[in-house]
Amino acid sequence: MHQPVTDNPFVIMFINMVIVFCVLTAIWGLIELTHLLDPTKKKAEQPAPAPAAPAPAPAPAPAAPAVPEGLSTETVAAITAAVTVCGYSAEQIQAIRPAEQPAWRNFGRTQGMRTSR
Template sequence: MSQPVTTNPLIIMLINMTVVFIVLVSLSLLIRLIHAFDPTRKKEAPAPVAAPAVTPVVAAAPVRASEPEGLSPEVVAAITAAVTLAGFSAGAIRTIRPLARDGWKNSGRALR
C-alpha cells in the first residue's frame, strides 16, 4: 500500500469538513433548482386588475365580558375575530373568561 498523504488530524478534519459542506451546498442548490422548475406545481392565476371586493363586516353578537377579570374590549374583539376566522359564527361565543392557571408556578415549586 502507499503512504498516507498526511497524518495530521487537523488537516484531515478540515478536508472532511470541506467535503461535507460542499455536498450540503450542492444539495441545497439542487433543491432550489428543482423547486424553480417543478412541473407538478400549480400555476398561479394572474390577479385581476380590478379593485378587490370589500366584504361587509357583520356585527358580532354582544359578548359578555366582565372588566374585573381584565378583559378589555380590544381583547374581546380580537378573540371574536379569531373565532370567526376559524369558521365559527360570532354567536357561538357564550362567554370569555380567562382560565386560572398556575402550572408554571407550581412546577417550579415541585422541583425543590
C-alpha cells in the first residue's frame, strides 16, 4: 500500500500553492505572448514632424444653444438649468427645439372635451 510522503497540512498547502501559482504564471505568459503576436493590433504610426511654431489660434467662444423663435430667454434658462442638474454642462446643449408629438396634444384635447364643467 502507498504511504503518504507527509501528513503535515502546511507542507501540503505549500505544494498546492506552488502548483497554483505556476499555472497562473504560465497563463499570464500565454496572455502576454498573445498580445505580442496579435495580428489585429494596429501598428504605431510615426509622428509627423511638427511645423515650426505656428501662431496660436484664438480660442473659440462656446456656442450658445440654438434657440427657436417663440421661446423666451427665461424658458431657455430653465431648460439649461434642468439639463445641468441632470449632470450635463451647458456647453453640451446643442439645440432646444419643441418635440412634435401630436398624439399628446390630441390626447389633451379629447380629455378636455370629455370633462364636464
